Amino acid sequence: MGQMSKDMTSSLSTRRLSRLAYGGIWSLPLPLWLAAFFLGPMILLIWLSFWDVKNFLLTPDFQLENWQKMLTAPYFWAAYLRTFVIAISAAALVSLIALPCSLAISFFLSVRARMVMLGLFVVPFFTSYLVRVYSWQIYLTENGIVMKLLAAIGIDSGSLLNTPLALMIGLVTLTLPLVIVIQSISMLSLDKTLIDAAYNLGCGPRRVLFATVLPAVRPGIVLGALFAFIFSFGDFVTATYLGGGKFTTMSILIADTVKSGQQWPRAAVVALMMIATLLITALASIAYAYRRT
Amino acid sequence: MNSLSEIKLARSVAPSELERPMSHAHISLRNIRKTYGDAVAVENLNLDIEEGKFVAIMGPSGCGKSTMLRMLAGLEDVTGGDIQREGQRINELSIWERDMPMVWQSLALFPFLTVRENVEFGLRMKGVGKAKRKTRALDWLQKLGLEGYADRGIDQLSGGQRQRVALARCLVTEPSVLLLDEPLSALDAHLSVQMQGELKRLQRELGITFVYVTHSHSEAFSMADTVVIMNQGRIEQAGGPEDIYLRPATPFVARFLGGSSIFDCKARRLKTGEMVLEGPDGRFKCTGSELADLDEGQQVSLIVRADQISVTAKAGWAENEVAARVVGEEFIGALVNLRLETAAGTAITVQLQQRDMQALDIEVGATVTASWHPEDGHIING
Amino acid sequence: MRVSALTRRLAVIFMGLALVFLYAPILTNFVFSLNSDRFPTIPLGGFTLEWYRLILADALVIDAFKNTIKIALIVAPIATAMGFAAAYADYRFNFIGKRLVLIFALMPPLIPLVVIGLAMLAYLSRIGLSGTLPAIVVSHIVLTSPFAMAIIRLRFSQIDGDLEFAAQNLGASNWRAFWEVIIPATKTSILAAFLLCMAVSFDEYAVTWFVGGLEETSSVRILSFLQSAVSPRINAIGSITFITSITLILGAQILVLRRLTRGNS
Numbered sequence: 001m002g003q004m005s006k007d008m009t010s011s012l013s014t015r016r017l018s019r020l021a022y023g024g025i026w027s028l029p030l031p032l033w034l035a036a037f038f039l040g041p042m043i044l045l046i047w048l049s050f051w052d053v054k055n056f057l058l059t060p061d062f063q064l065e066n067w068q069k070m071l072t073a074p075y076f077w078a079a080y081l082r083t084f085v086i087a088i089s090a091a092a093l094v095s096l097i098a099l100p101c102s103l104a105i106s107f108f109l110s111v112r113a114r115m116v117m118l119g120l121f122v123v124p125f126f127t128s129y130l131v132r133v134y135s136w137q138i139y140l141t142e143n144g145i146v147m148k149l150l151a152a153i154g155i156d157s158g159s160l161l162n163t164p165l166a167l168m169i170g171l172v173t174l175t176l177p178l179v180i181v182i183q184s185i186s187m188l189s190l191d192k193t194l195i196d197a198a199y200n201l202g203c204g205p206r207r208v209l210f211a212t213v214l215p216a217v218r219p220g221i222v223l224g225a226l227f228a229f230i231f232s233f234g235d236f237v238t239a240t241y242l243g244g245g246k247f248t249t250m251s252i253l254i255a256d257t258v259k260s261g262q263q264w265p266r267a268a269v270v271a272l273m274m275i276a277t278l279l280i281t282a283l284a285s286i287a288y289a290y291r292r293t
Numbered sequence: 294m295n296s297l298s299e300i301k302l303a304r305s306v307a308p309s310e311l312e313r314p315m316s317h318a319h320i321s322l323r324n325i326r327k328t329y330g331d332a333v334a335v336e337n338l339n340l341d342i343e344e345g346k347f348v349a350i351m352g353p354s355g356c357g358k359s360t361m362l363r364m365l366a367g368l369e370d371v372t373g374g375d376i377q378r379e380g381q382r383i384n385e386l387s388i389w390e391r392d393m394p395m396v397w398q399s400l401a402l403f404p405f406l407t408v409r410e411n412v413e414f415g416l417r418m419k420g421v422g423k424a425k426r427k428t429r430a431l432d433w434l435q436k437l438g439l440e441g442y443a444d445r446g447i448d449q450l451s452g453g454q455r456q457r458v459a460l461a462r463c464l465v466t467e468p469s470v471l472l473l474d475e476p477l478s479a480l481d482a483h484l485s486v487q488m489q490g491e492l493k494r495l496q497r498e499l500g501i502t503f504v505y506v507t508h509s510h511s512e513a514f515s516m517a518d519t520v521v522i523m524n525q526g527r528i529e530q531a532g533g534p535e536d537i538y539l540r541p542a543t544p545f546v547a548r549f550l551g552g553s554s555i556f557d558c559k560a561r562r563l564k565t566g567e568m569v570l571e572g573p574d575g576r577f578k579c580t581g582s583e584l585a586d587l588d589e590g591q592q593v594s595l596i597v598r599a600d601q602i603s604v605t606a607k608a609g610w611a612e613n614e615v616a617a618r619v620v621g622e623e624f625i626g627a628l629v630n631l632r633l634e635t636a637a638g639t640a641i642t643v644q645l646q647q648r649d650m651q652a653l654d655i656e657v658g659a660t661v662t663a664s665w666h667p668e669d670g671h672i673i674n675g
Numbered sequence: 676m677r678v679s680a681l682t683r684r685l686a687v688i689f690m691g692l693a694l695v696f697l698y699a700p701i702l703t704n705f706v707f708s709l710n711s712d713r714f715p716t717i718p719l720g721g722f723t724l725e726w727y728r729l730i731l732a733d734a735l736v737i738d739a740f741k742n743t744i745k746i747a748l749i750v751a752p753i754a755t756a757m758g759f760a761a762a763y764a765d766y767r768f769n770f771i772g773k774r775l776v777l778i779f780a781l782m783p784p785l786i787p788l789v790v791i792g793l794a795m796l797a798y799l800s801r802i803g804l805s806g807t808l809p810a811i812v813v814s815h816i817v818l819t820s821p822f823a824m825a826i827i828r829l830r831f832s833q834i835d836g837d838l839e840f841a842a843q844n845l846g847a848s849n850w851r852a853f854w855e856v857i858i859p860a861t862k863t864s865i866l867a868a869f870l871l872c873m874a875v876s877f878d879e880y881a882v883t884w885f886v887g888g889l890e891e892t893s894s895v896r897i898l899s900f901l902q903s904a905v906s907p908r909i910n911a912i913g914s915i916t917f918i919t920s921i922t923l924i925l926g927a928q929i930l931v932l933r934r935l936t937r938g939n940s
Contacts, residue, residue, distance in 0.1 A: 015385060015387065018849075019849075022849050022850075023764070023767075023768050023770075025760070026760045026761075026763050026764040026767070026768070027760075027761075027764035027768060027770065029756075029757045029760045029761070030757040030758065030760060030761035030780055030820055030824065031761070031776050031779070031780065033757055033816065033817070033820070034779065034780060034783070034817060034820075037795075037798075037813050037814065037816070037817050038782070038783055038791075038817045039779075040798055041791070041794035041795050041797065041798035041799075042786075042794055044794060044797055044798045044801070045790075045793065045794040045797065048797055097693060098693075100685075100686045100689045100690065101686075101689065101690040101693045103686055104683075104686035104687045104689065104690040105690065108683045108686055108687055109687070115932055117690070117694075119925075119928045119932065120694060121693075121694065121697070122924070122928065123921055123924050123925065123928075124697045124698065124701065126871070126874045126875065126878065126920055126923075126924045127701065127874075127878065127916070127917055127920045127921060127924070128878050128894060128897065128913060128916045128917065128920065129878070130880055130894060130897045130898060130901065131700075131704055131897060131909070131910075131912075131913035131916060131917065132700040132701065132704075133700075134704075134897075134901060134909055134910075134913065135699075135700030135701070135703050135704045135913075136700055137905070138703065138707065138715045138716070138905070139699075139700075139703070141905075143714075143716055144715075144716055145703070145716055145717050148716060148717055149717075172696070173696075173697065173700065176693065176696075176697060177697065180693075205678045205679070205682070230785055230787075233787065234786075234787025234788060234789065234790070235787075236788075236789055236881075237881075241901060250787075251787055251788075251789040251790075254789050254790070254793055255789060258793065264793075264797060267793055268793065268797075271787075271789070271790040271793055271794065274787055274790055275786065275787075275790060278785070278786075278787075282785075366844060368840055368844075387843075387848070388840065388843040388844055389843045389844070389845075389846050389847055389848050389851075389852075391844075392846070393844075394844055394845060395841070395844050397837045397841060398837075399835050399836075399837050401835055401837035401838050401840070401841035402841075403838065403841075403842075403856065403859075404860070405859045405860060414842065414845050414847075414855075415845035415846055418842075418845055418846035418847045418851065419846055462845070463845075466845070466846075
């Protein structure tokens with residue numbers, strides 16, 4: 001009897017063990033991979049920001065000099081402010097452009113047309129951003145398509161490249177698909193009876209839009225703007241090729257800092273400041289998006 | 294509120310099987326305990342399920358009935374206690390080793406397989422040959438009235454047809470136990486009643502043990518040989534449907550089944566030596582053997598079924614009387630459920646014929662007298 | 676919404692314009708890749724395949740394309756498998772901190788590319804990987820697996836949670852039930868995720884540029900071209916990359932949407 005119950009417990013534990021193994025096989029690979037090749041680099045980045053550079057050689061150390069240098073440098077704060085303003089403007093502009101599109105997709109199209117349109121908006125997001133920016137360069141450059149078209153109707157525009165407008169065109173190109181998809185998802189999950197109820201209460205179409213639809217899809221609008229901000233904040237392609245290097249963003253600052261004298265620790269400081277900014281913005285936006293009114 | 298009439302209606306579909314000879318326990322649950330962290334889902338559960346019986350397990354949601362079924366199927370581990378099948382402990386067997394097919398609440402039919410492939414699935418897992426699989430699957434589809442649907446997809450079937458495919462998928466492996474988890478809850482009332490009759494017929498013809506979890510009184514009472522009523526992870530009462538209906542063991546069971554009035558009372562021995570029950574609603578006489586076992590001052594509940602209470606406009610006619618105000622009435626076919634409330638706040642349900650109701654000529658708000666014969670009161674502890 | 680036909684029409688027209696805005700750069704790229712003028716503007720010159728001939732004769736470009744395909748073919752299966760495993764684990768098991776792990780797994784695409792590139796380069800050079808194709812593969816898996824996980828998880832959310840247990844209940848072991856139920860139910864989304872991973876790997880330029888050193892992919896090659904001068908050769912490479920990624924993405928979309936619409940009916 002004693003022997004038997006012992007066998008039972010051991011067979012129970014092997015069963016538990018095999019079940020644990022089955023769970024582990026599925027649960028672990030991605031987290032482990034990300035821990036090794038995503039979390040690892042990020043932690044190294046933090047450590048790196050305290051290292052020293054001696055004779056163009058990185059040496060592990062723990063000193064605050066990099067932080068002091070960067071955080072007191074006027075050019076750092078100029079880049080920070082510039083990047084922030086560009087990203088905020090792009091987020092606002094893209095959200096405004098996306099809104100009518102999302103409304104059209106969610107409320108004014110048949111189910112089939114809606115699927116096709118969403119599909120069409122998604123495609124550009126996954127196609128070479130570099131080449132699309134290059135195309136915009138061709139449009140906006142001196143004697144480019146836009147300038148010639150404008151000249152044909154008697155407007156002398158000059159090159160539009162390296163202007164804030166060019167910058168915004170690039171960032172809208174980058175983020176519009178994503179923002180439209182996020183806004184549309186939140187509008188499509190909106191309870192349609194809410195709208196009918198508002199009409200029933202005698203609200204006009206404008207009241208319905210501003211008092212019912214927009215507040216109800218606020219999380220989608222805020223999250224869309226957040227994503228636009230995140231991607232614009234990290235951008236360097238638009239700033240380089242449509243801004244012509246006039247607009248040094250944080251990402252460009254990182255690349256420049258690395259290039260100039262192996263200043264990796266200082267680049268790490270810039271990178272960490274970017275992550276901190278994005279994290280705070282994300283948390284604040286999410287808190288605002290799901291705030292109870 | 295109409296459970297009483299439901300039960301009566303349902304019972305005429307399938308009479309009780311109480312007179313079947315007792316056989317040995319097919320499945321036994323011994324001191325089963327199940328906890329999730331600090332939360333206790335099931336505690337001290339003991340149940341013997343006889344071979345070839347239809348056992349319905351019912352209770353309010355969260356009472357542990359589904360957990361119990363999932364433990365039987367091996368979907369959940371027991372925290373303590375033993376599950377036995379023909380005397381053998383089966384705690385350690387994996388889901389796929391238990392051979393207790395289940396009809397799921399969601400049906401869980403495989404959407405990427407045809408009807409026939411769904412039915413063949415269990416046979417294929419057992420290694421039955423292709424030709425034999427097909428014959429047996431088609432055979433069962435025919436038995437369940439699904440001939441001609443073998444090559445359809447699941448999404449081309451109606452709700453009732455899917456139900457049958459789910460049944461065929463389990464029965465084709467010729468199991469000795471079938472587990473059913475609220476299988477009829479998705480069907481409309483008419484279809485559900487029809488399926489109840491079919492399920493009962495199948496179970497009787499095949500002689501398989503059915504363990505059927507439901508929250509529907511009518512399903513449990515119309516089909517089961519044994520009804521188990523659970524509450525907060527414990528079994529409140531297990532027995533034949535007749536028995537439970539006539540003699541609820543606890544106030545919970547009486548309340549859960551509905552259709553009875555419950556009076557809180559204390560036992561009192563009068564100077565004459567007679568034992569009576571006394572409570573906020575007055576003093577009641579009782580016959581019944583339970584009376585002899587009561588001690589002076591013991592707290593009991595007096596249960597009186599709705600069809601055994603009479604209502605009169607005047608008092609002073611019967612031995613057990615209580616004055617009550619009419620608070621509501623529900624018409625169910627030829628019957629009326631009259632809801633009363635006493636001055637002490639006890640709710641009383643009375644079932645009357647429509648014509649008697651008209652003869653009484655009372656309205657909501659009127660005060661009437663409710664009365665019953667001493668032999669109709671049923672005493673339970675607590 | 677009940678609004679006037681005019682408002683409706685205006686919104687739909689605006690949406691159409693937004694679509695034109697997004698596709699204009701793609702279309703002009705195709706046009707100028709076939710245009711004989713050295714400087715891309717209107718009016719157009721004649722039709723030519725010269726730019727394609729030039730890039731196909733460029734050893735750097737050919738090597739870059741070879742690398743790109745090699746990398747995508749290694750990255751996509753691994754990233755899809757890992758994304759699938761994570762999505763399945765989320766669907767099937769419950770464990771403490773699951774939400775946190777999920778959020779963590781969705782993070783990589785949200786970190787600025789330059790930041791990831793910098794961190795990856797610092798990290799990979801310390802373990803002696805930087806400047807190699809494996810370095811690119813490793814970082815691409817980090818960047819693409821969240822997409823695979825998301826797209827496959829979406830499919831899992833449509834699958835009846837009892838399905839796998841129903842198979843086990845009928846006698847299928849863990850692994851048997853997995854092959855009999857989970858794989859058939861998710862195979863289209865797995866293929867869609869595979870295509871999406873290929874597309875993302877194909878288009879990635881920033882992190883690749885950081886960790887790849889002298890190893891170039893086609894996107895990095897484009898970046899180098901951009902740094903030098905305006906040339907229709909960029910349009911020619913661009914057309915090839917556009918055709919490739921649009922094909923991959925449309926393929927993925929058709930697979931996902933077919934499931935979605937069938938699920939609704």
